[in-house]
Amino acid sequence: MLNDDGHAAAGGEGEGDLLLWILVWSELAAFGVLLAAFLIRSLFEPEAVLLAKAQLSPGLAALNTMILLTSGWQAAVAARDPDKARWPLVFAALAGLAFVVVKLHEYAGEIGFTGDAAVASFFELYFLITGFHLLHVLFGALVIVVVAVRPSRANVHLITTLWHAVDLIWIVMFPVIYLV
Template identity: 60%
Template sequence: MEALETAAADTDDFLVWVLVLSELAAFGILIAAFLLAAVRDPESFALARLHLSPGLATANTLLLLTSGWQAAMAARRHATVRQQRRALVFAALLGFVFTIIKLVEFNSEMRFAASASFNAFFELYFIITGFHVIHVVFGAMVLLLVAWRPGNSNIALITALWHMIDLIWIVMFPIIYLV
């Protein structure tokens, strides 16, 4: 019986890494498209960036990093179930706050998306950041689900996924907002 549980855990680990790598590849392709478009039309990308909110994006970066830290706290070897639950719920709540801030940011940027001179920038911006927001919402919901029924393997799996979401934002942030 123990051998079956170990084999199942190995399969779960393998599948989560396939998911993580496929998501990294998808975001990598989107970010590469953004960079290529920026090289082709640097002036309109520079002007379009002026309509973004780097302050809100910086706040969101801090939220996700803090959320990732909380997820890591839940995955500590000697964390009690109560500590795991608290850290996972806090990580999820920070993910939802990230989403609310991003939606506020989207609302203020929508009016520029229709401009023909910013078209490529905002199309790619909304695709990339919107895809990321979907991942944040999904990940936060899974964090809450795992907090409800924590298990070390489930915590390890969602923490790996959550850190992938953090990593993507850390790469996206300077490329979209600062370059």
């Protein structure tokens, strides 16, 4: 069934959701395994992890949480009214790109620690997990821009749901890596 624009009607708020949720769960499973590995590793090297965590910037990570929540809010606004989704999607993408900029700035202060034998194993996993997430944010923001150019109900539903999954992953990742 097609709508006026020739796109699949009401996208995916029905049977079409199956593939979307498979995609969401593939992300949750991948990050779940990575975060579990991070937690298990920190069980065996508690001193090194404490030492390494002292080098992180939880303030910048907290700022990035606010940025990603702002982006998620705009994505939710777009999803509720796909006919007026363009500008909320643009704002969501811009906030996503701001997240990338802050994270790269954070990395610039941390990359030197990878050469330090005492904390190298922590930073290997740290860069793997947060870098993988960062790539999701960057790619997601670019896809949001593409969808914003010609928003259809199905595409808006798809990308905003995935965007919220990326948001959800960060919400769990933030305390696990930076705070606890």
